[in-house]
Amino acid sequence: MIAPDELFLGASRTADDAYQKPEVLKLGYANRHGLITGATGTGKTVSLQVLAEGFSRAGVPVFAADIKGDLSGIAAPGEAKAFIDRRVADIRMEEQGGLSFERFPTVFWDLFGEQGHPIRATVSEMGPLLLSRLMNLTDAQEGVLNIAFELADEEGLLLLDLKDLQSLLTVVSERRKELSAQYGNVAAQSVGAIQRSLLVLERQGAEHFFGEPALKIADLMRTDRDGRGMINILAADRLMMNPRLYGTFLLWLLSELFEELPEVGDPDKPKLVFFFDEAHLLFDDAPDILIERIEQVVRLIRSKGVGVFFVTQNPLDVPDTVLSQLGNRIQHALRAYTPREQKAVKVAAETFRPNPDFDCYEAITQLGVGEALVSTLESKGVPSVVQRTLIRPPSSRIGPLSDQERAMAMGGSPVAGLYDQPIDRQSAYEILEERAKKAALDEAEAARRDEAENDRDDELRKEQREEKTGWFENVFGTRSSKRSGYKRQGYAEAAAKSVIRSVSSQVGRQIGRAVVRGILGGLRR
Structure with missing residues (x-):
């Protein structure tokens, strides 16, 4: 036996x-x-x-x-x-x-x-080595994928499904100059190749596996x-x-x-x-x-x-x-x-x-x-x-x-109901999407503040121009009727007033000399 x-x-x-x-x-x-x-x-x-x-x-x-x-x-x-x-x-x-x-x-x-x-399985559990094998990446592309995982660890970004990794790669592409200075060259071509490979995986049904x-x-x-x-x-x-x-x-x-x-x-x-x-x-x-x-x-x-x-x-x-x-x-x-x-x-x-x-x-x-x-x-x-x-x-x-x-057999399985429905909790995709929305709102708010600041500058310049105009009017002419009750003289009016002042001055001088002669003559007698 x-x-x-x-x-x-x-x-x-x-x-x-x-x-x-x-x-x-x-x-x-x-x-x-x-x-x-x-x-x-x-x-x-x-x-x-x-x-x-x-x-x-x-x-x-x-x-x-x-x-x-x-x-x-x-x-x-x-x-x-x-x-x-x-x-x-x-x-x-x-x-x-x-x-x-x-x-x-x-x-x-x-x-x-x-x-x-x-x-x-989550993307994090799979890791960059097996993902590189799955996508048949070159050494350079695998290096970029490792940098992406390192960035996710540093910034607390959970990589659960394919859209999390796709969002992260978009950020890596946008920040590739910064990341290149820290980790080594991050070429846009390598990021693009990884993104295309992820698209192929998604069409083959891998999105059902990651999550x-x-x-x-x-x-x-x-x-x-x-x-x-x-x-x-x-x-x-x-x-x-x-x-x-x-x-x-x-x-x-x-x-x-x-x-x-x-x-x-x-x-x-x-x-x-x-x-x-x-x-x-x-x-x-x-x-x-x-x-x-x-x-x-x-x-x-x-x-x-x-x-x-x-x-x-x-x-x-x-x-x-x-x-x-x-x-x-x-x-x-x-x-x-x-x-x-x-x-x-x-x-x-x-x-x-x-x-x-x-x-x-x-x-x-x-x-x-x-x-x-x-x-x-x-x-x-x-x-x-x-x-x-x-x-x-x-x-x-x-x-x-x-x-x-x-x-x-599936209905009587001890794991029936445990895995049948997917769960989509907050992870890298949602966090990066919120960051992008916040950045867009901050940019819009900054633009609004800049516009308001420009409006205030325009108003200030306008007031400064008006003050200068008033100073010139006080020095070289009358104030406008709206501001001081006076109105600006025309050329004819100004010329007539000048002639009258000249004639008045001459008459006044002649009368004055005659009065003086009369007084002095009386004193001589």
Whole structure:
């Protein structure tokens, strides 16, 4: 019988070509990560489903991406079918308690909020490094984005959604001379390139991802009433149309787990198991610094109690620095028609601890559907000898849920209503908009004061002109009738008065001389 701390994966082939020896994954080594590879149609999704069911039974929550929708069937019980009955008999599953059909507690998620509860993250949580990866920015453009985040931190601007970042970039453009003097060159072309990239993201639906309420990691780590771990399924069929967003989101989620979870060392079982389906999308065209970040998180998150399993077609899809961290391996069939495929088979064969009973290279090309080479970590973390294994059938449905079944599952979800409605609280966009309005009002008030000041200056100049006019009138002529009761003399009037004064003066002088002569003459006599 399988021990409580083991997950039953299937049965390996013995020397007499019968599948008898059970192959298991020890829960205590599940946080040493793993790899599931194989060509399309060889059974990778079923292997993932079997692992997810086993972890859930053991009380370990699971997060997995559902690329084609097939994994959603884990929320419904399986059904007896001829090929399942044959598989149960082939691996002598009745000796391990048989196969019981059951559904598993499942929470559906969707970045676009269509086939599951919305998943959101804030722009600040994503950070400039992952945003640069998402927008495929150059080094210079990434530098400008880092300056924008630094400015937001200094000025207390919350970056929650895309419009917050767009508003901040407008401010960066307006203040680029000031920021260039403080942080280095902020080119208008770089700001423009980032703004155009944000527009592309917005049209691809990224505005649904950035915002609040942001996902709480604790909601991915729930158990149901029976103590079974919740299986979180991310609807990724539409997300696959934007592989850069898919890869960036998965890396963000892994980084959040690493940053938020406490150190636990090597627990008896993982706190969470994370499956990266179509893992090559995470690494394609990724810059070296991002590969280093992934390798660092994968290496260190083990001590947080998180197991990471990469699921992909070709082991060459995973960089060597990451591949070396993956201790548990399930290798389905690979084709070896092209030189690259032949190299992939060789790499896969060389990563296993050899089994003297068969050649790994040949076995990988001869595996049937649902058959795999399996090697897991045993005591002291030593890889087991690789075994040719027939994978057990899952207890849940093989295939997708109907839309009605999915809706029912979402309605009974433990997070129903927590994330379905977006929240738009005050953040950088609103703060910068208020600043802009205040600046416009201050500018209008300043213009009004300037206009009033100009009016007062005009009035003062007018009064000064009037005072000067009055002074000239007092000196050179009469005051106007309106101001002093006098009126200005005409030229004719002035000339007549001058003649009269002249005549009067002459007459007066003659009379005066005559009077004087008369007086003097009288005195002489």
